Amino acid sequence: MSAIIIDGKATSLKLKEQIGQRVQSLTSRGIIPGLAVVLIGDNPASHTYVKNKKKTCESLGMRSDLLQFPETLKEEELLEVIEGLNKDPEIHGILVQLPLPDHIDEFQVILAIEPDKDVDGFHPVSVGNMIIGREAFLPCTPHGIIKLLEEYNIDPAGKHAVVIGRSNIVGKPAGQLLLQKDATVTYCHSRTVGLIDYTRQADILISAVGRAKFLGKEHIKPGAVVIDVGMNRDENGNLCGDVDFEDVLDKASYVTPVPGGVGPMTIAMLMENTLLSAERGLPETK
Ligand SMILES: Nc1nc(=O)c2c([nH]1)NC[C@@H]1CN(c3ccc(C(=O)N[C@@H](CCC(=O)O)C(=O)O)cc3)C=[N+]21
Numbered sequence: 279m280s281a282i283i284i285d286g287k288a289t290s291l292k293l294k295e296q297i298g299q300r301v302q303s304l305t306s307r308g309i310i311p312g313l314a315v316v317l318i319g320d321n322p323a324s325h326t327y328v329k330n331k332k333k334t335c336e337s338l339g340m341r342s343d344l345l346q347f348p349e350t351l352k353e354e355e356l357l358e359v360i361e362g363l364n365k366d367p368e369i370h371g372i373l374v375q376l377p378l379p380d381h382i383d384e385f386q387v388i389l390a391i392e393p394d395k396d397v398d399g400f401h402p403v404s405v406g407n408m409i410i411g412r413e414a415f416l417p418c419t420p421h422g423i424i425k426l427l428e429e430y431n432i433d434p435a436g437k438h439a440v441v442i443g444r445s446n447i448v449g450k451p452a453g454q455l456l457l458q459k460d461a462t463v464t465y466c467h468s469r470t471v472g473l474i475d476y477t478r479q480a481d482i483l484i485s486a487v488g489r490a491k492f493l494g495k496e497h498i499k500p501g502a503v504v505i506d507v508g509m510n511r512d513e514n515g516n517l518c519g520d521v522d523f524e525d526v527l528d529k530a531s532y533v534t535p536v537p538g539g540v541g542p543m544t545i546a547m548l549m550e551n552t553l554l555s556a557e558r559g560l561p562e563t564k
């Protein structure tokens with residue numbers, strides 16, 4: 279028996295097609311959804327992601343402004359840039375690419391973004407609303423995971439979801455969204471004792487660890503759904519996830535590849551959030 283490979287690339291294309299149509303209908307009413315991406319320093323991985331976001335925006339007929347600054351930008355200068363974007367009526371979404379240089383306090387920066395333009399879903403107002411189940415911009419990677427499960431008719435209700443990783447941007451919110459879908463959620467992390475005893479009980483296993491081939495077939499329950507959020511380089515410099523993909527193929531029921539799994543969904547959800555923000559500006563769409 280071989281696992282079904284969850285195709286994030288194809289699913290993201292389908293979503294983007296729908297997003298593109300909604301962009302057109304907004305545009306015909308005079309509103310072009312606009313995303314501002316702020317990039318500081320010259321981390322090559324960040325540049326690749328940011329280029330990807332810009333390209334996707336443009337392919338969907340959205341506006342994308344890239345604001346690039348040197349590593350030496352001061353925190354107060356960045357806060358002024360964000361203030362300007364908060365007030366700019368043509369900008370519906372603001373994304374400050376993380377990680378930031380050490381001299382800038384990430385929390386202060388996130389806090390400065392107007393929650394109505396917080397398309398990453400990282401602002402405490404967004405996080406709070408998400409956790410109590412109110413309307414909010416959902417963080418893109420966890421939301422992308424939920425969309426993938428929906429696309430493949432995998433209902434988390436009553437299932438044991440084990441999340442490895444407790445970051446504010448992936449692990450923690452992924453567990454919360456699964457909880458809202460009525461999963462029983464366990465969080466594991468770097469201080470978990472006996473990780474494998476938990477992973478082996480997972481009906482849905484979400485890995486956001488950041489270590490190449492960290493999980494193999496010994497870690498998973500037969501028939502598990504394995505969602506790999508890792509973005510690592512293997513010994514040959516190739517992009518790979520946390521999961522030894524080939525190894526789990528004959529034991530899992532579903533598995534996401536890297537690349538082509540969760541990553542493309544993250545970008546699609548960012549586009550959707552930017553569109554939603556722009557649609558909000560139109561009273562008649564409410
Ligand atoms: N404020 C902020 N928001 C973010 O959402 C954010 C961020 N900062 N900092 C960096 C991480 C990382 N991230 C990715 C998005 C898409 C892919 C993606 O599309 N990956 C492709 C492969 C891309 C490649 O070939 O390198 C895939 O998995 O198929 C990867 C990583 C968003 N991030």
Ligand SMILES: [Mg+2]
Pocket residue numbers: 398417418419544
């Ligand atoms: Mg995101």
